Amino acid sequence: xxxxxxxxxxxxxxxxxxxxxTLLDRLELxxxxxxxxRGDTLVPGDAVLDDTDEIEIRPxxxxxxxxxxxxxxxxxxxxxxxxxxxPELLSAAKPLK
Amino acid sequence: xxxxxxxGPAVIDVRRHNANxxxxxFLRLCRDQVAKAISQFAMLAPxxxxxxxxxxxxDSLALWDLLLELGYPTDGLYxxxxxxxxxxxxxxxxxxxAAERDLELIEVDLRETHxxxxxxxxxxxxxxxxxxCGISKRHVFDRAALDGGYxxxxxxxxxxxxxxxxxxxxxxxxxxxxxxxxxxxxxxxxFPRKIKPLVRLGERESAAYxxxxxxxxxxxxxxxxxxxxxxxxxxxxxxxxxxxxxxKQQFYFGYLERAxxxxxxxxxxxxxxxxALSACQRCGAPTxxxxxxxxxxxxxxxxxxxxxxxVRKMAS
Numbered sequence: 001x002x003x004x005x006x007x008x009x010x011x012x013x014x015x016x017x018x019x020x021x022t023l024l025d026r027l028e029l030x031x032x033x034x035x036x037x038r039g040d041t042l043v044p045g046d047a048v049l050d051d052t053d054e055i056e057i058r059p060x061x062x063x064x065x066x067x068x069x070x071x072x073x074x075x076x077x078x079x080x081x082x083x084x085x086x087p088e089l090l091s092a093a094k095p096l097k
Numbered sequence: 098x099x100x101x102x103x104x105g106p107a108v109i110d111v112r113r114h115n116a117n118x119x120x121x122x123f124l125r126l127c128r129d130q131v132a133k134a135i136s137q138f139a140m141l142a143p144x145x146x147x148x149x150x151x152x153x154x155x156d157s158l159a160l161w162d163l164l165l166e167l168g169y170p171t172d173g174l175y176x177x178x179x180x181x182x183x184x185x186x187x188x189x190x191x192x193x194x195a196a197e198r199d200l201e202l203i204e205v206d207l208r209e210t211h212x213x214x215x216x217x218x219x220x221x222x223x224x225x226x227x228x229x230c231g232i233s234k235r236h237v238f239d240r241a242a243l244d245g246g247y248x249x250x251x252x253x254x255x256x257x258x259x260x261x262x263x264x265x266x267x268x269x270x271x272x273x274x275x276x277x278x279x280x281x282x283x284x285x286x287x288f289p290r291k292i293k294p295l296v297r298l299g300e301r302e303s304a305a306y307x308x309x310x311x312x313x314x315x316x317x318x319x320x321x322x323x324x325x326x327x328x329x330x331x332x333x334x335x336x337x338x339x340x341x342x343x344x345k346q347q348f349y350f351g352y353l354e355r356a357x358x359x360x361x362x363x364x365x366x367x368x369x370x371x372x373a374l375s376a377c378q379r380c381g382a383p384t385x386x387x388x389x390x391x392x393x394x395x396x397x398x399x400x401x402x403x404x405x406x407x408v409r410k411m412a413s
Contacts, residue, residue: 006316042308043108061328
């Protein structure tokens with residue numbers, strides 16, 4: 001069967017029949033991190049995929065995050081400038097998280 | 098697999114609930130979880146107007162749809178980040194969602210409005226793109242929510258997002274940031290109320306919700322987020338979740354219930370951590386200095402030579 005993978009987008013051929021969970025194990029994909037679709041339809045993990053199926057394994061992990069503090073704490077301010085930070089950008093932004 | 102509710106054929110497993118669901122009952126689960134989060138954390142009163150920050154991705158579009166389903170009056174806000182064809186593509190999903198439902202989508206293009214885009218801003222500021230993106234979006238979100246008189250600004254942060262941020266903050270014992278990691282930040286001078294109604298849904302669930310509701314969304318990852326620390330934290334947490342379902346939920350909600358209060362500051366919502374804030378001399382936003390970080394970034398980036406966004410990776 002044809003299996004479409006994403007990020008980066010590529011296609012692989014896998015022999016069927018095969019259970020969805022077995023396919024994910026074979027491709028070393030974490031079942032918590034993906035959904036499996038046949039067309040626009042979700043395919044449950046215990047479903048058996050046929051050799052003629054065309055499926056998509058869609059990753060669900062997404063998002064870049066502002067990973068560094070953007071507002072220094074009062075304690076940090078009292079200690080003086082942060083050596084590794086850009087002072088202009090540390091001065092005011094309020095973290096959402 | 099059988100649906101836990103109706104015993105019909107299931108379409109998805111939700112291991113942390115030790116249950117499988119058919120489409121109808123999975124969608125109901127999502128609505129119930131969002132309604133529960135809104136109630137549990139007193140995010141919204143009935144009828145309050147919400148500005149939804151939409152990126153064109155699964156979480157923000159699922160959030161917008163769910164808030165509509167729950168009866169809240171909402172508008173959307175899309176920020177054009179100028180990340181090449183990724184931004185072009187993401188915008189089409191946000192616009193299509195709004196147009197198909199006859200909803201108001203406010204658009205703010207960073208380059209048109211503030212003279213820079215994220216690739217240029219990151220290079221000019223010598224900061225990670227996600228950091229510059231965060232500063233920029235927060236400024237635009239806050240301004241739009243306040244100017245529009247909305248009762249709250251809603252973002253699509255889900256359980257995985259919050260667990261990953263918590264994980265990162267705990268790894269480095271960022272106690273000030275732990276104090277601020279709440280599903281609701283109350284409104285205060287210069288800041289709108291900020292709410293995260295998806296905190297009870299995992300991102301696998303928000304993706305499945307979109308698929309089952311027929312909501313098209315941007316599937317490709319932002320090319321500038323490659324290598325972002327939080328993506329690694331999510332993978333690590335999912336590895337734990339695989340062998341111990343429910344770990345992410347226990348980690349995050351256990352923190353909120355049993356540990357968060359230990360990190361709160363004198364201020365009611367923890368924002369600012371005792372730092373006196375005054376109005377930015379340029380934009381009026383609250384800032385501990387004379388000019389806020391966003392205005393400093395915009396000044397520097399708008400004078401820089403534009404930088405092209407990285408192209409998406411395509412396998413041969």
